[in-house]
Amino acid sequence: MTRPVVVLVDDEPHILSALRRTLRREPIQLRTAGSPADAIALLDAQRAEGRPVSLVVSDQKMPGSSGLQLLAEVAERHPDTARMLLTGWPEEIAPSERARLAITAVVPKPWDDAEIKGAIREALGID
Amino acid sequence: MSTAATVRVLVVEPEAFDQRDPATRRALARLGDDARIEVVHDAGGVRRALSAAPCDCAVVDESLGAACLDLVSEISRTGTPVVYVSRSTGEGLPVEAFRRGASDSVRVGTDYGSALPVAVLDQIRRFRVQRERGEAAQRIEWLEALHETIVETIPAALAVLDGTGAVITTNPAFARLTGAPTEALRGRRLAELLPQDLGEIAQDAVRDAARGKASGPHLARWDDEAKEGEARAFDVRTEPLAQSRSLLLLSEVTEVERLLREVSDLRRTNENLIQNMNGGLLMLDASAAVRFANPMAEELIGAPVVGHPIASWLGAAADAEGALGRTLREGVRFRAVDAVVTRADGGALPVALSCAPLRDAEGGTRGAVVILQDTSEVKQLQRQVLQTEKMASIGQLAAGVAHEINNPMGYVHANLYQVGEYLDDLGRVWARVQELRKAVASGPANAAIADAARALDETAGDVDADFLIEDVGKAVRESLEGSERIRHIVQDLRAFSHQDTAERTPADLNKALDSTANIVWTMMKHTVTLQKQYAELPPVPCYPMQLKQVFMNLLVNAYQAVQARDGESDFRGEIRLTTRVADDGVSIDVSDNGVGIAPEQLSRIFEPFFTTKEVGEGTGLGLSTSYTLVRRHGGRLEVTSEPGRGTCFEIWLPLEPAGDDA
Numbered sequence: 001m002t003r004p005v006v007v008l009v010d011d012e013p014h015i016l017s018a019l020r021r022t023l024r025r026e027p028i029q030l031r032t033a034g035s036p037a038d039a040i041a042l043l044d045a046q047r048a049e050g051r052p053v054s055l056v057v058s059d060q061k062m063p064g065s066s067g068l069q070l071l072a073e074v075a076e077r078h079p080d081t082a083r084m085l086l087t088g089w090p091e092e093i094a095p096s097e098r099a100r101l102a103i104t105a106v107v108p109k110p111w112d113d114a115e116i117k118g119a120i121r122e123a124l125g126i127d
Numbered sequence: 128m129s130t131a132a133t134v135r136v137l138v139v140e141p142e143a144f145d146q147r148d149p150a151t152r153r154a155l156a157r158l159g160d161d162a163r164i165e166v167v168h169d170a171g172g173v174r175r176a177l178s179a180a181p182c183d184c185a186v187v188d189e190s191l192g193a194a195c196l197d198l199v200s201e202i203s204r205t206g207t208p209v210v211y212v213s214r215s216t217g218e219g220l221p222v223e224a225f226r227r228g229a230s231d232s233v234r235v236g237t238d239y240g241s242a243l244p245v246a247v248l249d250q251i252r253r254f255r256v257q258r259e260r261g262e263a264a265q266r267i268e269w270l271e272a273l274h275e276t277i278v279e280t281i282p283a284a285l286a287v288l289d290g291t292g293a294v295i296t297t298n299p300a301f302a303r304l305t306g307a308p309t310e311a312l313r314g315r316r317l318a319e320l321l322p323q324d325l326g327e328i329a330q331d332a333v334r335d336a337a338r339g340k341a342s343g344p345h346l347a348r349w350d351d352e353a354k355e356g357e358a359r360a361f362d363v364r365t366e367p368l369a370q371s372r373s374l375l376l377l378s379e380v381t382e383v384e385r386l387l388r389e390v391s392d393l394r395r396t397n398e399n400l401i402q403n404m405n406g407g408l409l410m411l412d413a414s415a416a417v418r419f420a421n422p423m424a425e426e427l428i429g430a431p432v433v434g435h436p437i438a439s440w441l442g443a444a445a446d447a448e449g450a451l452g453r454t455l456r457e458g459v460r461f462r463a464v465d466a467v468v469t470r471a472d473g474g475a476l477p478v479a480l481s482c483a484p485l486r487d488a489e490g491g492t493r494g495a496v497v498i499l500q501d502t503s504e505v506k507q508l509q510r511q512v513l514q515t516e517k518m519a520s521i522g523q524l525a526a527g528v529a530h531e532i533n534n535p536m537g538y539v540h541a542n543l544y545q546v547g548e549y550l551d552d553l554g555r556v557w558a559r560v561q562e563l564r565k566a567v568a569s570g571p572a573n574a575a576i577a578d579a580a581r582a583l584d585e586t587a588g589d590v591d592a593d594f595l596i597e598d599v600g601k602a603v604r605e606s607l608e609g610s611e612r613i614r615h616i617v618q619d620l621r622a623f624s625h626q627d628t629a630e631r632t633p634a635d636l637n638k639a640l641d642s643t644a645n646i647v648w649t650m651m652k653h654t655v656t657l658q659k660q661y662a663e664l665p666p667v668p669c670y671p672m673q674l675k676q677v678f679m680n681l682l683v684n685a686y687q688a689v690q691a692r693d694g695e696s697d698f699r700g701e702i703r704l705t706t707r708v709a710d711d712g713v714s715i716d717v718s719d720n721g722v723g724i725a726p727e728q729l730s731r732i733f734e735p736f737f738t739t740k741e742v743g744e745g746t747g748l749g750l751s752t753s754y755t756l757v758r759r760h761g762g763r764l765e766v767t768s769e770p771g772r773g774t775c776f777e778i779w780l781p782l783e784p785a786g787d788d789a
Binding site for chain 1: 535
């Protein structure tokens with residue numbers, strides 16, 4: 001059984017490495033991107049390889065762009081890829097925006113290990 | 128009219144009589160020394176004599192012949208009586224001479240010497256009487272004309288009334304007042320002619336006058352029919368005249384009354400203003416002692432002040448160099464300068480002090496007018512606004528700082544959690560190590576040792592011990608980096624938020640600018656380059672926290688201006704901080720290459736609540752507060768901007784601030 005591919009996006013490398021630790025034992029294949037542009041490139045490359053990305057988990061505040069902007073682009077170009085947001089200010093994400101982009105979860109930062117694992121599993125349909 | 132006893136008599140006779148016939152002159156000599164006799168011989172002599180001085184009488188002698196009748200005509204035309212001296216011997220009168228104007232004639236004969244002076248005297252007397260009568264008549268005529276002019280043109284309404292109060296005659300003003308022509312007024316009674324009040328008062332006055340008593344002045348008023356809501360006022364007087372008649376005088380005083388009322392209204396208004404104005408009003412004499420104070424002034428000071436020197440309460444402002452001192456000394460005016468009243472109870476009250484010199488007729492200063500406005504509430508509000516702005520800025524700052532702390536917090540927290548899990552896993556490996564040590568201790572090589580070693584390998588493989596050992600170090604290093612970042616941010620915050628003391632403190636503005644920039648930097652470093660060009664600055668006496676608030680406002684604005692251009696191709700945001708020594712002070716520039724400010728907005732940016740930012744992004748108080756704070760330091764805050772190119776704010780602060788008004 002091939003593990004679903006999950007892409008983590010954050011401009012802060014230490015966040016990415018901490019998330020890797022958190023999700024080390026999850027039944028997923030983790031890839032990371034340091035910017036929205038890298039993330040889109042990664043998604044495109046994965047699809048070209050026949051290994052499409054199942055889930056994107058993006059930070060909200062990034063230089064030059066926001067997580068919501070990235071997820072909107074993902075929704076347009078990779079509609080089958082599930083979308084999750086990681087943010088220090090979850091209450092700033094308008095419910096309407098969240099519904100429009102069909103974001104499966106908005107996870108607060110700093111995150112709770114069980115919460116983020118549960119949210120990812122739920123988005124991927126893993127028990 | 129001449130009252131001198133001298134009379135002048137002109138004698139007209141042939142020149143030859145001078146020697147030959149002195150009869151006329153001898154006869155006239157009997158008139159005495161008071162009579163001056165002047166003898167002429169022809170028309171030329173007559174004219175010269177008459178034009179030199181008036182004559183009382185002329186004596187014309189028939190001996191002059193044909194010319195003498197013409198002379199009679201000429202002389203009598205001047206009004207001078209002529210006595211004709213007849214030489215004829217017949218009984219008849221010299222009719223032709225009388226026809227030509229002679230008043231009398233005397234025949235030369237035996238009684239000539241007495242008849243001539245009698246005739247002359249008689250003519251002189253008649254002439255004088257006649258002349259006096261003429262003068263009197265003229266005088267009466269003149270007086271009558273004067274009287275008529277007065278009566279016709281005087282604005283007062285005049286009426287002569289009989290004993291019953293019926294009109295005998297009136298002047299035009301009276302007719303105008305009643306609205307009836309003069310001739311229609313005769314015989315009418317005052318009560319019918321005048322409006323009620325005036326009619327009654329006039330009637331009473333006339334009754335007094337009929338009893339020989341002057342009456343008035345009385346004041347009568349009634350509503351003006353022409354002007355709604357206005358009353359006309361009259362001064363009413365009567366004078367008794369002969370035959371129980373009386374003269375009624377009505378003078379309109381409406382305008383005078385109105386002016387008097389205006390003056391008294393004005394006085395009352397002034398009085399009201401001064402008594403009730405929401406400010407203390409004081410008048411001082413040249414020695415700065417209080418001569419007058421309104422109730423508010425005494426309330427502000429908290430004691431009766433009249434007669435006391437103002438310096439007891441106004442302290443520094445009343446000094447020679449203070450505003451009030453200069454007004455008294457130099458006559459300079461001041462408007463709403465900040466001052467402090469030391470109240471009678473010892474409390475200090477902030478006031479806005481305005482003062483102007485009181486001038487005497489020669490233009491010298493004889494005192495001052497002082498207005499004190501309680502500004503404690505204004506000061507309180509100002510403090511609140513500043514505080515609000517500060518809180519808003521801090522809120523904005525806090526959001527940025529929180530974001531910056533949140534990221535390291537996020538991974539430090541996650542890493543610690545994972546390190547805990549790693550330790551659990553490594554604990555299991557360590558348990559296997561203990562078991563292996565026990566097996567080894569139990570004796571030389573045996574099966575138990577091999578089992579324990581296998582179990583250790585297995586567990587170590589399960590938990591991926593190699594990775595754990597390697598990664599735990601990495602996790603700790605990364606976490607340390609994160610906590611170091613947090614520590615740094617908190618340090619910047621502490622440097623930034625150092626509270627001000629109550630007095631100006633000499634501060635290194637490069638440091639103050641730097642600590643502020645560091646804080647703001649944490650929220651903007653993603654997209655902006657920060658260039659610093661600091662010159663060596665002397666310490667500036669200031670309230671550092673206030674200046675940091677200004678720096679922060681300018682930096683946040685610069686950051687927002689730069690961010691608004693984010694996304695433009697090839698755009699790289701840049702904020703430049705420059706400090707330098709300039710004009711007895713220091714200058715700090717905060718410039719950016721952001722969107723700039725439109726010229727029509729540039730003039731308004733220092734107004735309170737003026738903002739171009741979205742709701743929630745700014746209070747509209749940042750720049751107005753910055754302006755206020757810089758002004759408090761005796762400095763200047765200026766802006767230049769080019770839309771699409773960037774903006775530069777320049778702060779200048781003096782090294783020796785004038786006065787202390789924080």
